[in-house]
Amino acid sequence: MADVIPLQPVGAPTVLRTDDHARDSAGFTYVYPVISRRAGGVSIGINLNPNNACNWACVYCQVPDLQRGGPPPINLAQLEDELRAMLTQIVHGDFMQTRVPENARRINDVAFSGNGEPTMSPEFGAALVVVERQLASFGLLGQIKLVVISNGSQMYKPEVLQVVEHIGRINGELWFKIDRAPQDGFSAVNQVQLKRDAVARHLVAASARCATWIQTCMFAVDGQLPDEAELAAYVQFVGQLKQQAPGLHGVLLYGLARPSLQPMAPRLSAADADWMQALAARIATQGLEVKLSV
Template sequence: MATLSTINHDRKIFDKKYIYPVVSRRAGGLSLGINLNTNNACNWQCIYCEIPNLTRGKPEAIDIPLLKKELYFWLEEITQNNFLSKHTNPGTAFKDIAFSGNGEPTAAKEFSDIVSIVVEAVKDYKLESQLTMRIITNGSNMCDKSVQSGWDFIQSMKKEVWFKIDSVIHDEVKLINQINGSLGMTAKNLEASLSVSPTIIQTCLIKVGGKLPSKKSINAYIDFLKNYEDQLSGIHLYSLARPSEQNITLEIERLTQIELNQIADKIRVLNLPVHAFI
């Protein structure tokens, strides 16, 4: 079996602090992940979060020279040292570089500097036309000027923001994401994302106490996203891949493929590509 596959996501296989390769079904191949939250700190605390020892907070200061060294190491391994044929299944291609860590990546104060370092490295390896740059984010910092300008800076290659919205109902957001958000704030953050980047909504659907997301919840989600139908690039629906690492009293469960597909079909009333990943 290949060391890396869509079912083997162990980031610890390769001993690096910030940068790790994974084979991602949603990215469609090899993804080089950048983890800026090495202290496992996030400003949200989603009940399904798979990060062990998650704490509330911000990332610690980033060791930029080390991050850069790791980035060049991996780009060299992938492009010059047959990493793909040694560690992945035949046909796997290098697809993206994704800010996707153990917490919210845009909370790092060095975020925009790191974006420009990555773009420079991608250019050095002449990978601009092959790779997409992605942020996998809860969207809460998308109005931040430095995040905006950092992401706007990417002009020479494809980019995408994968923007988390699990629900648009206040009480559900409070329960699932454990934040006191407002729909107005979500809208502002989403609009900020759309102003600098193609944006895909990523939605984790779970059963809480044995109950599927309600009709009311799905209808409110559709109504909200209807406002952005012409600007969004798509919707990714998924459910739990691994058990939650959070200390919760609620019973949560993954949806079956059939349940996820049924919700995806409802959401397809929107004029957007909707993909359901289990």
């Protein structure tokens, strides 16, 4: 174990909030606790991109100083020490009483999320082994969810799909980002080149190995919500994916809960709750379960 890692990560008892997912709230490099509005409890984040680098640059992203690129090498011993310390605080310490609102005092999941695309890390598989080992040591393996939040861009790589399959065997889920129906060309929302067939192939391959949810963020730009053509294309696309991918469980539909930290932030605004509910009902007509967070 690395001897520079504090075993007591929690300092002043600042209560966690759903609108603040700061990655340094525990004073660690790789591990951070948040209150997830979608999960309804404490989510322990694993950040394999502490350099704030990602291969996408979504306009609504809340990562500060986001840059293009991949993750740095991961110190796996440090990751394990941090996770052990965090779980000790949650399971055996007073973390829930001092840091978590009363209505969210449950540990829901461990999530590979962080400040970039986690599946780009060469240590993704080794980091999963670390997480699995620590969950087992605290009696949590199979009792709580293991989540990977991904843009799906690396799901053509055999080594990544192998890790995804492992996640599926240990009560894991993949949250696969599709914000709009992909067209062959540039995505204005994700600021990246996308190919429709590639997105579909990646999702089908991943969902065959692990329970998969589509994750979609909807919002207005300059006061204008997605128009009917965009919505129809999106609903049609996710409906086609449902037919192609039996492992696709549904859609996690959400709006802007925290402000973007990207250049387009002043132009973005949240969608009305009634509009979001109507879209959720429309998606459900495709045979997909929809979990809505507004």
